Amino acid sequence: MNLVWIRLLETVDAQGLAALASVVAVAGSAPREAGARLVLRPDGGFWGTVGGGQLEWSLIGEARAALAAGRGPAQARDWPLGPDLGQCCGGRVTTWVETFDARDRDMLARFAALEAAGRFDVAACPGEDGRVVRRVLSSADRAPAEGVVERFGDDGAPVLLFGAGHVGRALAIALAPLPFRLTWVDSRAGEFPAHIPANATVRVADNPVEVVGSAPPGAFVMVMTHSHPLDLAVTTAALKRTELGPVGLIGSATKRARFLKRMREAGLSDAALARLVCPIGAPGVSGKEPAVIAAMTAAQLLQWRDAALRIAHGGADWLKVAGAGRTRRH
Structure with a gap:
């Protein structure tokens, strides 16, 4: 507490x-x-x-x-x-x-x-x-x-959440009692709920991509906006920042393949692309309801938080951590 x-x-x-x-x-x-x-x-x-x-x-x-x-x-x-x-x-x-x-x-x-x-x-x-x-x-x-x-005091791991749609809202609620400091980003002010979790800070940004530049080193990123082009732009910007943690992207294996192709064409390295986790969510549950996706994604973020502590002591690396999160299909 x-x-x-x-x-x-x-x-x-x-x-x-x-x-x-x-x-x-x-x-x-x-x-x-x-x-x-x-x-x-x-x-x-x-x-x-x-x-x-x-x-x-x-x-x-x-x-x-x-x-x-x-x-x-x-x-x-x-x-x-x-x-x-x-x-x-x-x-x-x-x-x-x-x-x-x-x-x-x-x-x-x-x-x-x-x-x-x-x-x-x-x-x-x-x-x-x-x-x-x-x-x-x-x-x-x-x-x-x-x-x-x-x-x-606060020992929450920093998370940037892009998107205040159904899954974004469910994920913000799921993270509310957990050890995270959430920066919740969307260009649509009216999409945020009236009551914001105490561990969350809302950012209404005309260009959400710019928020990526202010993320603290080690921050985790979750991308689930209302726009696939915006998803691509935010994900690309996050992967370019090599000091950030894994970057989660909501979507299917097909979406992942298409995004990887475009990001390679944009010049991103294999090491940067290896930090992409898509589909998101800890494995083992296949439901697509927003609350189910949020629960499994919260579990995945907890895994990343534990991994960050191991990495700090030389016991893991982000390539292995990101690679473990590619089994779900949304």
Whole structure:
């Protein structure tokens, strides 16, 4: 969950008190990784997850009890998942449960502003009063000798989506809860829905091709406009930018072959063309309904996001990743 401090601030302002349950360390197999968090409201509502099952149920119970007691020291606990909770994972999880009220508002607002601006790290450790003390780390800071380093803010992979038609809308909805930062592009302002997902920024562009030039390095591109000539122009521009990730194009194998022929005639190299993924979508499902295509394309984007992390550590390359996505037919 990315919006931890924003949710805490909203909850304190609305209900006067909020609780935060965090996974701060994991050993062995566990439902979630360190950094998984859950914000609980006094009215019982919550955001996020620490992994589900008995661990989450127990942590929510502890957070409710902490809210009932009011703002106080953080509660640290070590959970042997098998012996204590009967979970088959078998690992151990260390958690913190914290409470916040109006006395913490300045701190919550400061962290919420940092969270809205992007990613940031803090050094966190229990203070003398038992509450967790956090210090924002700069890029030059080393990890502290005591306590833990926590990461907050947006870690979404950038995606450029060209087209606000039926499939474009369905894909934007499918990506809304997922770790992506979406730039949604169309020349037709009236095609965008009234409500835009929080992780999406709309760009109404007379010439959508120009938006390709502003894409950050590593961005993924999905092309599904209302016009085949525009599809070709956007796809060509994206493939020319060798520092971008794979370029997905909605369409059939026939459309792919025709586009490849024209792009070769335009001088694109085989290495650039190898990044083209058409048809789009993870394999295994053949439905052509917009929601089905969107679901399978969202799964494919998650695969690309994981691959980008492996590539950063020398464990994969985009040619293999793009080649794995050519089995669907739309």
